[in-house]
Amino acid sequence: MLIAHISDTHITNEVAFKSYAFDLIANEINTRPFDLVIHTGDVTNNGLREEYEHASYLIRKIEKPLIVVPGNHDARNVGYELFERYIGPLFGVHEFEDGVVIWVDSTIPDLSDGRIGGYKYKWLKAKLEEYSHKRIKIVAAHHHLVPLPDTGRERNVLFNAGDILDLLLSHEVTLYMCGHKHVPNVYRVEDLVVDNAGCTSCRKTRKGDVNSYNIVKITKDGVKVTIRRVTGEEQEKEHRPIKPKIFIPKGKRLLRIVQVAESNVSDRRYFxxxxxxxxxxxxxxxYKPDIxxxxxDVVEKGIERFYEMAMEFYEKVKAEKLIVPGHNDITYLGYDLFKEYFGETEVIEKGDFVFIPILSAQYETQIGVVGRIGQKILKGLLEDFREKFRVVVMHHNLVPVPRARELGYLEDAGNVLKIITDQEAELTLTGHGGNAHAVKVEKTPIINAGSISWELHRDPFGNSFNLIDxxxxxxxxxxxxxxWGSRKLLGMWKIKGEVPWL
Ligand SMILES: [Fe+2]
Ligand SMILES: [Fe+2]
Structure with a gap:
């Protein structure tokens, strides 16, 4: 199965549209043996009638079976109604021999953000169940699912990205295809390939990039995605599914971590x-962890009385401790109090392991940022400790968490995730969102902790902490x-051959 993945054509008679890039890519698609073409949205620039008329003529230049998904630009000016008239259905299913493509409208009229909520979520879930027997399951929507690098602020994600990611993983979806941010990128999240197309024919590329499309090849061995730019330059990435998924560890345990978040110590009833x-x-x-x-979010507000209380709890912990501040910890006088009570947050080396804390909390806002300098420091530390098992520790979640409204909690999540995965950090621990959740992105397991003692959480399992061996x-x-002490498996991941000292 060979698919051409195009996106963000932004067809208009304004300068935004680069018709030569569109023609070049359309011609190339026609001369290659593609079985299917999928356009992941922003067909037009403003959802206007004249743009739709123009677009419906232009896309007919592609002489292959074509699926078109609506984007936020298409939904502008009530363009979603014109989309159905000029382009095709907003939702749909395309079956092929051993697979299925399910596409869904993730737009919200007049907003850049996305959502596959309510009825759309139910519909998608029902379709995934109906086609569960298919070997290849492809879901296509406009908005991205996992933070993208080089997009500035990580915004306009799917509000319920965590729920959608969870849904796709639990239904063993092979491939998620999307566009929107005009940045080509491919990530493997567990066994799901998240394929972001760049932009096919819009002037608005990022970081000086050029127009591109993705070539997706699906065989019985796995998925190969090639980002092909109009310059002819290609970047290839292949993923073979992990088999088997359950393993038994060899040798003795080397390290045990207890990961905690959102204690929110206070005199409030929710604590x-x-x-x-x-x-x-x-x-x-x-559990007797090593660390x-x-x-x-050790305290609920950054005031002395709560820090005193928190200290009474946490000085009882016998193991070594590493505490990174969350946004609650640094409210009011918290910035100074945190240091006074828990000390400076510093890198801890422990035999073959190194723990790298990254500060992401800001004053008086839930939104976190690592910043350009913070990113450089992180990259430098990951390079310096390449010979060790590197554990990155931070407050804000990097991967969307189920049951939480994702608003881009970490502004530069895309860049931070890219650094961590490029450097192949062995483990990353986060603690925002009030729900325990873990996935492996590329080679790095990324584990979020729920809340240990705050009643306002989003975890059906209740208050909890994570045990990582x-x-x-x-x-x-x-x-x-x-x-109750009952346990639930969050994940198990092979690391053999991925850590130099092993
Ligand atoms: Fe776009
Ligand atoms: Fe978009």
């Missing part, structure tokens, strides 16, 4: 004091219910 007390007792007596990592050849993460 569950007893739960935190019991959890700390269990951590000390039952306890608190991924932010590292072996010579694998990492296993469990979520531990903070009251």
């Amino acid at each position: 569950r004091k007893k739960v935190l007390e019991n959890a700390i007792k269990a951590i000390n007596e039952r 306890v990592i608190h991924c932010g 590292v072996y010579k050849d694998m990492v296993i993460a469990f979520e531990v219910q903070a009251t």
Whole structure:
């Protein structure tokens, strides 16, 4: 199966549209043996009637079966109605021999953000169930699912990106195709290939890039995506599914981490004091970790009284501690109090392991940022400690979390994720969003902790902390219910051959 993935043509009679790039790519597609062409939206620039008339003529230049998904620009000016008239249905299913393409409208009229919520979510879920027998399952929508590098502020994601990611992973979807940010990028999230097309014929490319499209080849061995630019330059990435998915570790455990977040110690009713007390007792007596990592929001407000209370809890922890501040910790006088009570957040080296804390919290806002300098520091540290097992620790989540409204909690999540995955960090721990969740992006397991003792969380499992065991050849993460001690597997990932010292 060979698919041409085009996106963001932005057809208009204004300067935004580069007709020569469109013609070049359309001609190339016609001369190559593609089975299918998928356009992931922003066909037009403003959803105007004259643009749709122009677009419906131009896309007929592509002489292959074509699926077109609506983008936010197409939905502008009630353009979603014209889309159906001039281009085709906003949702649909295309079956082929051993596979299916399901495309869904992720636009919200007059907003750049996306959403596959309510009825659309139900429809997508029902279709994934209906076609669960298909070997190849492709979902296409306009908006991106995982933060993208070089897009400035990580915004206009799907509001419910975490739910959609969870849905696709639990239904063993092979490929998610999208566009929107005009940045070509391919990530592997567990066994799902997330294929972002750049822009086919819009002037607005980023970082001096040129127009491009993606070539997706699906065989029985896996998925290969090639980003092909109009200059002829190609970048290729292949993913073979992981088999088997359950393994048994070899040798003895090398390290045990207990990962905690959002204690939110305070005198408010939402703070569950007893739960935190019991959890700390269990951590000390039952789990006996080598290190306890608190991924932010130790206190609910940055005031002395709450820091005093938090200290009373956390000084009882027997293991070594690494605590990074969350946005709650640095409210009011918290910035100084955090240092006074918990000290400077510093890199910890522990034998073959190194823990790299990254500060992402800002004053008086939930939105985090690492910043351009922070990104350089992170990259430098990951390079310096290449010989070790590198654990990046931060507050804000890098991968969208289910049941949370994703608003771009970390402004530069795309760049940070790119640095971490390019440098092949062995593990990344985050703690925002109030829900435990873990996925491996490229070679890096990224584990988010839920809340250990704050009643306002989003985790159906309840208040919890994570137990992460590292072996010579694998990492296993469990979520531990903070009251009952029951465990749920978050993920297990092979790391053999990926860590130099192993
Ligand atoms: Fe676009
Ligand atoms: Fe868009």
